[in-house]
Amino acid sequence: MKHLIANWKMNPSTEEEAVEMAEDIEGNLAGYTGFSSVICPPFPYIHSVRSVLQNSNLGAQDMSPYKRGAYTGQVSAEQLKDLGVRYVIIGHSERRKYTHETLKDIGSKLRACVEHNLVPVLCLGSGLTASDDDAKIKSVLRAQMEEITHGIYIDSIFITYEPTWAISTSNSGRIPDREHVSEMVNFIRDLVDSNQIENSSVLYGGSINANNIKEFMSADGFLVGSASLHPQELKEMAAQISQT
Ligand code: PGA
Secondary structure, eight states: OEEEEEEOTTOOSSHHHHHHHHHHHHHHHTTOOSEEEEEEOOGGGHHHHHTTOSSSEEEESOOOSSOSSSOTTOOOHHHHHHTTOOEEEESOHHHHHHHOOOHHHHHHHHHHHHHTTOEEEEEEOTTOOTTOOHHHHHHHHHHHHHHHHTTOOOSEEEEEEOOGGGSGGGOOSOOOOHHHHHHHHHHHHHHHHHTTOSEEEEEEESSOOTTTGGGGTTSSEEEESGGGGOHHHHHHHHHHHHTO
16 A cells, blocks of 8 residues: 655645645545545645545644644644644655754654654655765664654654655756665665554655656655646556556
């Protein structure tokens, strides 16, 4: 069973478009098997998107490490659960870049996420650059994993290998090939094993589209940004996943 996670980021611009997009995605994915899908809309659309989802799960793109109280602008795990959210993206490199999240902050969010029985979609690989070789990448992945998960009991987790340079909007000119993704996914699987986490799925994220998704089938799933805004593209991805 693969996992297909749609990260809409700060798109679209209206609630009406968000609902229409979710309906189109649901219609386009219907009939394909062998995967579970998660849609992560921006916070303001979570409620209305939920009302049209039939098969897909609901995810959020971030959450507060705090339970409740005077934290202006933040959204808590309890509030997300109340809206029907089951998955939360934690530590995305765009949050590290634009809101200066540290590994410690990400660890606190991870802790809050698991304490509330939400499934974290933890992103590893932020800050990597296109010129980093495999040895450097592995040492960064190991260090991030150790610092973020230190002292947290994790029952169930999705971890995404998502090097910053591979994200479509990074314009780095580099997209990893099949061998690279397979190697890093296996490396993360070993990290997970040594952390004694029972239920884990290791995903890949970065410039995935219908033309290249078959290269990344060594992963247990996919975190899809830009292409997830195009229901037809997701349909073509679902078709390929269901053939594997
Ligand atoms: P992308 O984004 O698919 O547009 O590269 C992936 C992500 O940032 O999660």
